[in-house]
Amino acid sequence: MDVEKLKVWQSAMDLAEAVYEITDKFPKTEIFGITDQIRRAAVSIPSNIAEGKGRDSTKDFVRFLNIAKGSLYELQTQCILSNKIGYLSHQDCKLIVSQCEDLAAT
Template sequence: MATKIKSFRDLEVWRLGKEIALEVYQSSKSFPKEEMYGLVSQMRRAAVSIPSNIAEGFIRIHNKEYRQFLYMALGSCAELETQVELSCDLGFLPSRGKGNLLEKLDHESRMLKSLIKKINVST
């Protein structure tokens, strides 16, 4: 029997998004100081945007609004993927960190797309 989802905290997609945000904060601590207001800031905002949009969309009354917030989270995943690639190319992020983050972002994106499809079917 499926568990009833009572809060956005019950969603695996939200939990993974939060995990990604924490990992981005941790891995960007070692970036050069001159990137604090550049790439580091952009990466952290995109990372935080993923679980934040999932949470905000979840509390919306209409599925159309929820779907829009999920699309914003999906866009933040793509934005963060690009920033992770750049960080590695610039030598700020080791290849291992890049691979781990990109794998999680791919999984997050697939879960978001699946959730969007489910919402589309129910409307």
Template sequence: MNSYTELDVWKYSRELVKLIYVLTKSFPNEELYGLTNQIRRSVVSVPSNIAEGIGRQSNKETIHFLYIAKGSLQEVETQLYLSFDLEYISEAELKNILGTVISSKKLLNGFINYYKKL
């Protein structure tokens, strides 16, 4: 592996960032510094922590940052449910974006398992 930018797990998490940013553009203005900001920060944390983990010196450190990325995905998932509960997104939007979140979690879990075996 030459760079984290070549990793599918990192590329896929970048796509999730784009989807969340587009989705949250329609959130109410009063949420700009609330839920909108929080969900965006959480989703940006995913590819950022993957990249940081790859830059670490040991597999143990790398795995630690991959688990932080996984935790951020859990936050995003929760915040999406809250967005639905508050009627900021429709059920169809929720199902669609959750599919991407679940795929990201699967890729990340696979990547964590790969690193654990090294």
């Protein structure tokens, strides 16, 4: 797949993997709550990049990149909230937010 060559997609995949590892420590009572939400947002980022890359026009690709960027900001917000409620350490929150900022700048 051509999408695998895109640095932005590779970075988004790394971010999604990190989110899965970090959220594995969340309370099991949150599996259908914030854990699910944060994981869906993380998976949505590389998925939308891939879907956009698979489209036939630059306009469509840009549209899906913007959708991915929206999911990126959603993920950032959910990480900050998870830190505030004690599910995510300050260090892990900082790591994810930093990865989000780097990805948004790509």
